[in-house]
Amino acid sequence: MNGKWAVVLLLLLATGVASAQGAGAVRKQAESSLLVTGAVAIDQEGHLTHVTIDKRDALSPGVIELVETASSQWMFKPVVVDGRAMRAKGPMTLRVVARKVDEGHYQVQIRSATFGSEDAGAGVASLKMDPPAYPEAAFRMGLAGTVYLLVRIGRDGKVEDVIAEQTNLKTVASEHEMKALRAMLERASVGAARKWKFTPPTAGPEVDATHWVVRVPVSYRLDAAKPKYGTWESYIPGPRAIVPWADGGLVLAGADAMPDGALYQLGTGLQLLTPLGPG
Secondary structure, three states: OOOHHHHHHHHHOOOOOOOOOOOHHHHOEEEEEEEEEEEEEEEEOEEEEEEOOOOOOOOHHHHHHHHHHHHOOOOOOEEEEEEEEOOOOEEEEEEEEEEEOOEEEEEEEEEEEEOOOOOOOOOOOEEOOOOOOHHHHHHHHOOOEEEEEEEEEEOOOOEEEEEEEEEOOOOOOOHHHHHHHHHHHHHHHHHHOOEEEEEOOOOOOOOEEEEEEEEEEEEEOOOOOOOOOOOOEEOOOOOOOOOOOOOHHHHHHHOOOOOOOOOOOOOOOOOOOOOOOOO
């Protein structure tokens, strides 16, 4: 496992931008992560009855053990339909993160999660989501990364506001340069998102809300191919933005646990009441 970490971290360093003082401190912020997908099922009281992990053969035994141990302690908010608690199930996506503690030792934990539901029409659906153009300057310098957007949608399906919640870069530079590079990708992402259109929910408890908030990851890759499932990716995580119009608890609950091309409406799906688990 140490050998794998050496490879991904060396790849991160190899993509580094020649920069002034500060790159060394930024490099120490590097982390690696992967997504684990599957499904969960709960009983009428919210106890977890079953967890399924997709493509187990693509994951290391340590990651599988981490997820199974953590999930054994999970408790969800009971799902109530017409005043009656019901059994429920839904898809699961977990972001497993590793950060270097010292030479040869890493802290691995489940940092964030999203849990969906099977209720058709209960959430916002995409209608028109044209991707942003790759900024020319970013393409020329080989800049790659992911911008996590929070988008507020009005009852007409149009975007009322959008904020770049966090931007993770696969480049090492000084803090000042990293800020400018993140801003480059964020401008392109936010500009494109303002033109998106959605279909409001047609059922469920959020159908009459004044607006809805969705999270959308926008990835910039020089290689168009998505990383294989179970592959660790290294990057420099950006700071989290304060979003005045989004509930803080719901924002933290999902964070970056989303694959490319996904859309997740805050406050929908199964709601976890207990911690995700220790690192």
